[in-house]
Amino acid sequence: MSSNTRLQLDMHPLRESLYEEMHSRPFQVIPSPARISHLSVVCSEQQKAEQFNHLQRLCEMLGGDVPAADCPCFQQQFGQLQVRREKHLEFVSYTFIWLGGNHRSPFTETAISQLPIGWLEQMCGEVIAALHMTVEDVREVGEPTIPEVKSYFDEMRLVGSQPSQGAAQIWTSFQMHNDGFGRFLIYNREMSDSQVGRLVQRLLEIESYRHMSLMSLPLARSISPQLQQMDQQLAELTQVMSDEQSEGIGGCDERLLLGRLTHLASRVEAYRARSTFRFNATNAYQDLVMSRLVDLREDEVSGHLTLNEFISRRMVPAVRTCQSTAERLEDLSRRIDRVSDMLRTQVELSIQGQNQELLSSMDRRSQIQLMMQHTVEGLSVAAISYYTIGLVKIFIGVLYDQGLQIDKSLSLGISMPLVIIAVALITRRIHSKFSKLAADPADKN
Structure with missing residues (x-):
């Protein structure tokens, strides 16, 4: 079986995109000398779409291929000018690399000076980081003295280092100059073009991420009081x-x-x-x-x-x-x-x-109501008995009028205790039934 034969296996739908993600932002290959301008622009998703249309117009103006679809990282060469655009979560970065310029004046001519007039000013969004970077090859122009380097930064205080065990030298002031841009000066001693590209990429990311990190400081200062x-x-x-x-x-x-x-x-x-x-x-x-x-x-x-x-x-x-x-x-x-x-x-x-x-108040009131109820029950027995005896009296009178020889007074006297006892028993039975229903609502019989 040939080793080139593709296995018939079920592949995860994200597998290919995960492979491509590792190569979505490749390091650049930058020869020495070079002039580099970098912008980080904070923008919304809608502004990112508008910026892509703006990028398409730039490609048309420079006479290059126009990208059909937006992507996380766009890079294209237009003669001596290289344009790179990267999309991030909160911002979009633009890197312009120009392989020309006056090597004796690092920041007189910059990469953005090679852009069509008016194109940069029409870009939407808010610039959070902007810098010019110059890469020089000391094997060709020689390494300048520190006073000479300081003159390139308007006599500002310098910050410098030698990365990669002295393979290059970096100078900056971490301040804005009169053009609104920061400045980085790199003297390449023995780095290859790929190594210079990686060094430049790290410096650009440091400057962009540094500004993005400090964006919350004014907010923290306003919240603290x-x-x-x-x-x-x-x-x-x-x-x-x-x-x-x-x-x-x-x-x-x-x-x-x-x-x-x-x-x-x-x-x-x-x-x-x-x-x-x-x-x-x-x-x-x-x-x-x-x-x-x-x-x-x-x-x-x-x-x-x-x-x-x-x-x-x-x-x-x-x-x-x-x-x-x-x-x-x-x-x-x-x-x-x-x-x-x-x-x-x-x-x-x-x-x-x-x-x-x-609840205590309700309990006292219920006790009072119970006492009142007993009182009312006694009064109700007397009242019902009174009206019942009245009916019995009428009934005895009717029987007497029909010729029944009875003693009306005696009959009425005998019926009175019987009526009172009967009314009292019936009232008590009704009261007991309602009390039972209150104690056991499920028992309705």
Whole structure:
């Protein structure tokens, strides 16, 4: 049997796409020298669709093949200009690589200067990260001095390192320049084009993910004062409940306290709805940044801070601020739930006490009603007996008028106790039957 024969097995429907996923974002191959411009644009799903249409127009303007369908990673070469577009969960990144330019002036000419006029300005979305990167080959132009490098960054304080055991040298300032872009300068000493591509990709991802990670910091700073205020309000409510219980009085208005707690809980949940995704995204982006920094394998350059040292020094505290705010939100939510449970328990106990008093009152009233019922029963026996004796008297009179020789007074006197006894027995029997029905509703006979 030939080894090329495909096995007739049931394949999982996702198997092929999972293979393709490993190759959906390939590393670039970037020769030295090169000019690179990178943009990370935060946008909605609708804006991503509009950006794809905008990308199609760019391909038409540059005279290249127009993509028919959107994909996670688009890459195409247009002469000396290479265009790469990557879709992420919250943003879309554009990388423009130009293999020309003046090698003596790293940032005078940039890759975006090769784009059609007006195309970039018409892109929808909000730019969160933007930088220019220049890759030089020191084997051709020689390695400049540090003062010369500093002049390329407008005399700003430099951050530099030597990745991959000194195979290259990286310089940046982590600041925006007068054109609104950041700057990275890479001097390639002995890296291959593939290694340069991987290095550039890691640096671009570090810069994009770093900005995305810090997006939650302003939110955390705006929420923190409100959390302090709500924490104080919760402490005051808890103290009111504690004082009322320790004094053994029920003077506090439980409904008012419960209403205030409910208002606090709604505010906390509103803040959680606004911040949970952002804070979780911050943690995820930080992990990506730190892993990319580890991949650089940096060495120090002339006493300058490395990228890892600089980013860790500023980014880690910012991320921990966001984490602390998220933990305070969760803790405040749990404490409000506990206080609400205690207050509801107190309200339920109060209601049970009121119900007990109501039942006791009803029991006393039922006893009074029973006594009144017995009194009414005695009166009803007398009344019924009175009217029954009246009927008996009429009946005796009728018999006497018909010629029956009887003593009307004697007959009436004899019938009176008999009537009273009969009425009393019948009334008691009826009362016993109703009492039995009340004790056993299932017995209706």
